[in-house]
Amino acid sequence: MPPPSRRDVLLGTAFVLIGDAAAKAGVLRGQLPWHPNAGSPPQAVTQAGWLFFTADEAAAVEALADRIIPPDPTTPGGKDAGCAVYIDRQLIGSFGTSSGLYSSPPFVTGSPQHGPQTAVPPAVVYRKSLAALDRYCRAHGGNPFAQMPSDQQDQLLSGLEAGSVELEGSNGKSFFGMLLKNVQEGFFADPIYGGNKDMCGWKMIGYPGAHYDYRDWVGRHNERYPHPPVSIAGRPEWTPKAT
Amino acid sequence: MTTKLPAKDVVIIGLGWTGSILAHELTEAGLDVIAIERGPWRNTATNFAPNYAQDELRYRIRHELFLQPAQTTFTFRNKMDQGALPIRNWGAFMPPNGVGGGGVHWNAETWRFLPSDFVLRSHLTQRYGSKFLPQDMTIQDWGVTYDELEPHYDRFEYLCGTSGTAGNLNGQIQAGGNPFEGPRSRPYPTPAQQQPFSHALFGKAAAELGYKPFPQPSGNLSQAYTNPLNVRMGPCTYCGFCEWFGCGNYSKASPQTTLLPVLLRKANFEARDLCEVTRINTDSTGKRATGVTFVDASGNEFEQPADLVILSAFTIFNVQLLLLSKIGTPYDPVSNKGVIGRNFTHQTISDVESFFDKSKFIFNPFIASGSIGMCIDEFNGDNFDHGPHGFVGGGYMGQVQTNGRPIQTAPIPPGTPKWGAKWKDAVRDNYLSALKPGTGVHGSMYSYRDVYVDLDPTYRDRFNRPLARITMDFHDNEIRQNAFLTDKFAEIFHAMGAQQVNKIYRKAPYDVTDYQTTHLCGGAIMGTDPRTSAVNRYSQSWDVTNLFVMGASNFPQNAGYNPTGTVAALAFWSAQAIRSRYIKNPGPLVHT
Numbered sequence: 001m002p003p004p005s006r007r008d009v010l011l012g013t014a015f016v017l018i019g020d021a022a023a024k025a026g027v028l029r030g031q032l033p034w035h036p037n038a039g040s041p042p043q044a045v046t047q048a049g050w051l052f053f054t055a056d057e058a059a060a061v062e063a064l065a066d067r068i069i070p071p072d073p074t075t076p077g078g079k080d081a082g083c084a085v086y087i088d089r090q091l092i093g094s095f096g097t098s099s100g101l102y103s104s105p106p107f108v109t110g111s112p113q114h115g116p117q118t119a120v121p122p123a124v125v126y127r128k129s130l131a132a133l134d135r136y137c138r139a140h141g142g143n144p145f146a147q148m149p150s151d152q153q154d155q156l157l158s159g160l161e162a163g164s165v166e167l168e169g170s171n172g173k174s175f176f177g178m179l180l181k182n183v184q185e186g187f188f189a190d191p192i193y194g195g196n197k198d199m200c201g202w203k204m205i206g207y208p209g210a211h212y213d214y215r216d217w218v219g220r221h222n223e224r225y226p227h228p229p230v231s232i233a234g235r236p237e238w239t240p241k242a243t
Numbered sequence: 244m245t246t247k248l249p250a251k252d253v254v255i256i257g258l259g260w261t262g263s264i265l266a267h268e269l270t271e272a273g274l275d276v277i278a279i280e281r282g283p284w285r286n287t288a289t290n291f292a293p294n295y296a297q298d299e300l301r302y303r304i305r306h307e308l309f310l311q312p313a314q315t316t317f318t319f320r321n322k323m324d325q326g327a328l329p330i331r332n333w334g335a336f337m338p339p340n341g342v343g344g345g346g347v348h349w350n351a352e353t354w355r356f357l358p359s360d361f362v363l364r365s366h367l368t369q370r371y372g373s374k375f376l377p378q379d380m381t382i383q384d385w386g387v388t389y390d391e392l393e394p395h396y397d398r399f400e401y402l403c404g405t406s407g408t409a410g411n412l413n414g415q416i417q418a419g420g421n422p423f424e425g426p427r428s429r430p431y432p433t434p435a436q437q438q439p440f441s442h443a444l445f446g447k448a449a450a451e452l453g454y455k456p457f458p459q460p461s462g463n464l465s466q467a468y469t470n471p472l473n474v475r476m477g478p479c480t481y482c483g484f485c486e487w488f489g490c491g492n493y494s495k496a497s498p499q500t501t502l503l504p505v506l507l508r509k510a511n512f513e514a515r516d517l518c519e520v521t522r523i524n525t526d527s528t529g530k531r532a533t534g535v536t537f538v539d540a541s542g543n544e545f546e547q548p549a550d551l552v553i554l555s556a557f558t559i560f561n562v563q564l565l566l567l568s569k570i571g572t573p574y575d576p577v578s579n580k581g582v583i584g585r586n587f588t589h590q591t592i593s594d595v596e597s598f599f600d601k602s603k604f605i606f607n608p609f610i611a612s613g614s615i616g617m618c619i620d621e622f623n624g625d626n627f628d629h630g631p632h633g634f635v636g637g638g639y640m641g642q643v644q645t646n647g648r649p650i651q652t653a654p655i656p657p658g659t660p661k662w663g664a665k666w667k668d669a670v671r672d673n674y675l676s677a678l679k680p681g682t683g684v685h686g687s688m689y690s691y692r693d694v695y696v697d698l699d700p701t702y703r704d705r706f707n708r709p710l711a712r713i714t715m716d717f718h719d720n721e722i723r724q725n726a727f728l729t730d731k732f733a734e735i736f737h738a739m740g741a742q743q744v745n746k747i748y749r750k751a752p753y754d755v756t757d758y759q760t761t762h763l764c765g766g767a768i769m770g771t772d773p774r775t776s777a778v779n780r781y782s783q784s785w786d787v788t789n790l791f792v793m794g795a796s797n798f799p800q801n802a803g804y805n806p807t808g809t810v811a812a813l814a815f816w817s818a819q820a821i822r823s824r825y826i827k828n829p830g831p832l833v834h835t
Contacts, residue, residue: 025517025539028284028342032507038289042301068662075667100311102331104702110328113754114319117328154663161661180662188649189300204667205674207609207649210297212491213480214610221440224675225607232295 044233045089045194052091052123056144057130058084061179063146067153068183075204076197078183086186086195087126087179096123122178129175132167191231198236202229245536245544251277254535254549256520256564257556259344260807261793261814263498263506264399265553268818270512272826277547278514279537281556282310282341286499291489299648303487306333308348310340317559318699321716321752323576329702329710334756336589336763337487338557342516345557345761345807346497350486350613350645351462353405353496354804355396355812357624358389358425363689363800366625367635376635377720379692381586383799386771386780387816389425395815396808397428400460403496404468404476407431407460421457423620436465436479436615441606441678445642446617448738454619459643460808461614462496472505483646485613495613515539521706523552523568525787532570532790538706550829551821555793555814562587562696562766562796563711571767571777571786576693576714582777582785584696586765587713588801591638591686591721593729593749594679596654597741601676604740608647608675616643616680619735622728623803624687634723638686638803640732645681647674654679657745678736682760684728686749687803691718696766717751725749762806764798769813772835779833781820782813788831791817 026033050058065078065087078084094100098121107119120128137145137156145153159165160176167175186195188202190210196202202209209229217225228235252274255262262278270276285291290308301307318327339345359366362384367376376382399405409430410420435458438446446456463479470476479494493500506512517540524533524546534548554561565571565583574585599606618641620626629635646652654677655669699712729746736744749759770776773785782797784790793814795806802809820832 024541025515026284027513027515028507029513030508030510032286032504033284034286035289039292040290041292041295042298069667070664072664072667075671095305098332100306100313102312102316102329104329106701108326108328110326111321111752113321113752113756114328115330115332115334115756117331157662183662185300185304185650188653189304190298193300201649204671205649205653207647207674211609212293212297212482214482214607215478215480217607218437218439218481218610221443222605223607224605225610232298 042192042232044192045085050088052088052096053084056134057127058088059146060130060133060144061087063153064157064179065183065186067150067157068180069187076200078187080197081187081200082195082197083183083186086189086193087182089194090182091123091126097121125170125175125178129167129170129172132170132172136165136167192233199229199231245546247546247548250534250548250550251275252549253277253551253553254279254547255553255555256523256535257281257344257554257560258342258498258514259339259555259557260346260498260811262344262553262555263502264811264814265555265793265818266512267502267506268815268822270506270509272822273511274826275511277549278512279518279520279535279547280342280514280516281519282516284342284516285347285489287489287491287493291491293491296488296491297482297484299650302348303648304650306337306487308341308487308489309333310338314340315704316710318702318710318712319755320712320714323693323714327699327712327714330755335754335759336761337758338559338761342503342514343498347489347499348487349807350805351495352614352643352805353400353403353407353460353462353808355424355427356389356802356804356809357423357626359625360802361385361388361392370625371630371635377718380718380720381690381692383586383768383770383775385799386769386776387813392809392812392816393425393428395812395819398815399808399811401432402470402472402501403462404432404464404470405460405462405496406433406436406465408435408458410457419457421618421620422455423623423626431460433465433468436461436463436612437481438617439481439607439610439615441608441644442616442642444739445735448735449617449619452735452738454621456617456619459614459616459618459641461612463490463612463614464494464496470501472502474501474504476500479612481610481612481615483609483611483648485645518545520564521708523554523564523570523790525568525570529569530787532787550789552790553793554790558763558794558796559696559711559713559766561792561794563698565767565777565792566698566711567708570784570790573697574695576695579692580774582768582773582775584766585775586690586768586799587694587696587715588688588690588764588798589715589753590760590762590801591688591717591725591749592682592759593684593686593725594681594747595683595729595733595736596745596747597678597736597739598654598656598673598743599676599678599741601672604676606675606678608644608652608678611645611647613645614643615645616641618643622731632723632727634720634727636687636689636720636724636803638684638728640684640728641680642678643680643683644678649674652679656743678741684725684732685803685805686721686724686728688721688801690765690800716753717749722749722751760805762795762801764795764801764806767792767796768799769797770799779831781832782817783825783832789829791821793817
């Protein structure tokens with residue numbers, strides 16, 4: 001998630017800020033509430049570098065992303081699509097800390113249909129699981145995940161997926177499930193969040209992205225939509241190159 | 244310290260669809276009205292402007308417009324002998340939050356229930372005999388009929404500008420509409436939306452199979468519209484960002500696009516946002532509401548006295564607030580006595596994914612609206628003879644695919660690996676030529692003795708109040724209904740020319756992680772007998788007669804349609820009774 005706007009902070013987490021002078025309920029009367037230039041646009045990932053992952057963790061996540069979505073002659077893989085950058089930024093936001101979720105104890109293991117009952121937020125899951133994965137890889141062959149041959153990487157991922165590979169101090173199967181979901185999110189989310197670089201995920205499938213008006217095409221049945229995708233931030237060619 | 248505010252004629256709890264409708268109607272009657280809303284004020288330009296509204300990650304995956312579970316949630320279990328655990332992140336349904344409520348981020352599928360749905364128990368008993376119904380099924384008649392609600396359905400549709408094709412005009416069946424619908428007094432205010440390729444193809448195949456397909460009634464408008472309050476809406480652009488999203492175009496009917504611009508300008512109305520009502524106060528007899536207590540976002544507590552209280556929060560929050568305020572007798576499934584929390588229901592939905600030859604079919608699934616699609620109603624309600632099948636209920640079905648947003652909607656054939664090169668190839672090969680309607684089979688869920696809401700003994704909210712506890716599982720009747728409907732639905736995709744059809748049946752146990760609409764219903768149901776209903780046929784509390792409870796919590800059981808049309812019709816019906824009778828003579832509108 002992008003850093004939320006001030007208004008969103010007030011709205012979503014107002015109850016956390018009890019006593020904070022900024023968190024004020026309002027009285028609406030007389031007219032529609034309106035403020036000039038009000039808005040809550042998302043904030044694009046622009047800063048380079050890793051904000052959550054260490055260099056070693058980042059190398060592992062990029063390698064993992066590249067096995068989950070391997071590169072091919074027409075479309076980049078998870079690494080070059082920026083999926084690891086996407087996950088890095090998600091983990092420093094509300095997703096990483098589970099800040100919007102119900103976190104009161106007791107935490108009791110239930111049935112699958114009860115849904116997740118963990119007190120451990122995704123940022124901690126990633127940190128612990130990547131460390132455990134690294135230990136596992138070094139114990140089984142000596143190299144960190146990023147330096148393993150791709151067929152061995154795939155074998156390890158299949159083992160995590162099936163639950164046959166167990167990581168010490170981490171549930172490898174559920175970590176793999178989270179990783180899989182996050183890599184694919186990064187591949188298809190708007191590029192402003194750090195993945196789907198140059199809209200490569202959208203170009204691969206023919207999804208036009210953030211277009212907002214298809215009235216000209218709704219009646220054109222069985223015809224390929226002709227326009228290239230567009231992001232919330234526009235298209236790269238719309239942005240003047242820095243000189 | 245509690246600040247006591249000046250008394251009002253009416254206090255409204257929750258400013259979604261029903262709160263807005265009641266506020267509008269009661270201010271028209273000259274009453275001084277205040278609405279208290281737990282969530283924030285929201286409007287198009289600020290919160291979902293068209294230059295950034297189409298963001299699948301932010302709104303669909305991260306749930307930005309919804310209530311956050313950290314603020315409050317529910318606990319859940321399948322069976323009465325199990326422990327309940329809190330829903331820590333949303334899954335099966337998405338509780339709304341903020342001004343406009345679910346009306347901001349709904350799909351705007353604007354249906355009417357069948358006439359027989361309102362007299363369900365007597366209708367089914369008459370047709371099949373009382374032994375045909377499962378013993379623990381607790382369905383009831385509503386106490387209000389379709390004919391009584393028809394003018395109020397009509398009012399809501401004309402408020403919203405609903406786009407559709409009438410199937411029954413004053414008893415005359417109309418070509419192209421739903422021949423099973425109850426008689427409507429006039430056509431839809433705007434013509435049906437255009438149908439994209441897959442939706443039209445479904446309609447053609449269904450017709451060839453002998454069904455009578457019709458366009459889904461849509462609150463995303465086919466053309467510009469000015470409603471009777473002189474509020475203007477724009478035409479839908481088929482952007483494919485409806486459910487979970489706010490509309491950036493003023494094309495989707497919501498309180499913001501139909502009512503609030505008029506309501507908020509009235510001198511006798513005000514609303515407070517970011518204020519949560521913590522209880523409905525009653526006098527020493529417990530028979531009269533004196534107003535509400537609420538807490539604002541800064542933690543300040545207020546008392547708002549009022550002569551009339553309208554409870555119009557989301558279904559289950561209505562039930563929770565009644566229980567916490569000790570209004571009405573809590574339902575006890577063991578003795579089968581009490582009313583608050585009984586007959587809780589959801590929806591029985593399932594889906595069919597189908598895969599077509601990519602060299603022949605380009606569906607462009609991203610061209611859609613939230614209530615697009617061709618539907619058939621042959622298998623809804625009691626539109627077909629259930630005798631040979633051994634179950635009751637049914638639903639509409641249709642190619643109602645609302646989007647091609649790729650994080651959620653990138654179907655791959657069954658058996659494809661979930662990652663790796665084969666996954667990538669399958670996504671690439673199928674995206675434009677596969678169909679995934681979402682809630683393609685939209686079946687009823689009838690009520691049962693052991694499906695209900697009460698207060699959780701363990702988990703609490705941030706005010707240290709017990710969370711509402713849901714006890715819910717699918718019963719055999721619904722599972723068999725779904726299998727029958729899903730098979731019928733799949734036949735139509737075969738007829739469309741699909742190479743592969745993947746039927747995803749609804750199965751027990753009920754799973755709180757799997758999204759299956761937000762149509763939670765019941766818990767404060769309407770009826771004719773105070774021993775088996777919380778409110779009378781005007782949605783007036785039997786126990787506290789200056790309290791009216793709005794919304795789907797009134798439904799004694801859920802029908803095979805989206806609920807909002809009926810929720811809004813009941814709100815207008817109730818408002819009419821308050822205006823024409825209650826204001827002149829406050830007291831019970833139904834005597835027992």
